[in-house]
Amino acid sequence: MDNYMKLELPSKSQNEAFARIVVAAFAAQADPTLDEISDVKTAVSEAVTNAVIHGYENKSGTIVVSATLQGRKLEVTVIDYGVGIEDLEQARMPLYTSKPELERSGMGFTIMENFMDECDVISEPGKGTTVRMVKIFGKKEPAEA
């Protein structure tokens, strides 16, 4: 079963829930567990929220969310054309945030890394940021099996 989807939406905080629900619904065809779906929802929420808050700094811009399924491998990409990230290593450190005044926790990338099997970030200052994440469903045996 190979499939793909692509979603383009303005950087509004209302769209964070919409984006994660769309990706979760798309991923459902690969028969993930409830926990796996929650992992994906949380990771997508983090990436889209970062595009809204950091990428576009709460101003208007376009976010592109796309996903592919190859068998039970889900790949999700979240793209913004915003400010970009100067220091990726620092950005990915647990508890690091460049916006403490907005009550950010600095745990977004840590959650994406923990909840997904892969998480790569490509970013260029002034051009934007792409977050690519992979989740392979069925890696852990279900408890009752």
Place this chain on the structure above:
Amino acid sequence: MEVKFVRVGSTLIVRMAGELDHHAAEILRTKIDAKLKREGVRDLLFDFQKVQFMDSSGLGMVLGRYKLVSAQGGKVLACGLNPRVKRIFEMAGLQKRIIICRSEEEALREHRGEKDG
């Protein structure tokens, strides 16, 4: 996200229902801060029993309230965390600052015990 406030003694209980993401956290923190000011309470108890989803924006909102409340000598408690919400709390080390309890009853009891002792 829906929210209800209940005051028990010097504690403000925040009963949340729904998904606590960035969008919801922004609205919720404004409501909580207004309520804290108006009610003049000391402590804050977050009831997560009906929260099915939380991401790192929820953590930021809870930590922000912790800073406000603890600066005034109050405590912040949280109860009813599902295993996922609990895992996210612990990833950020929130259990070092926020008192985590099973239920509202336990939170209020524990807390009263601490005050008397």
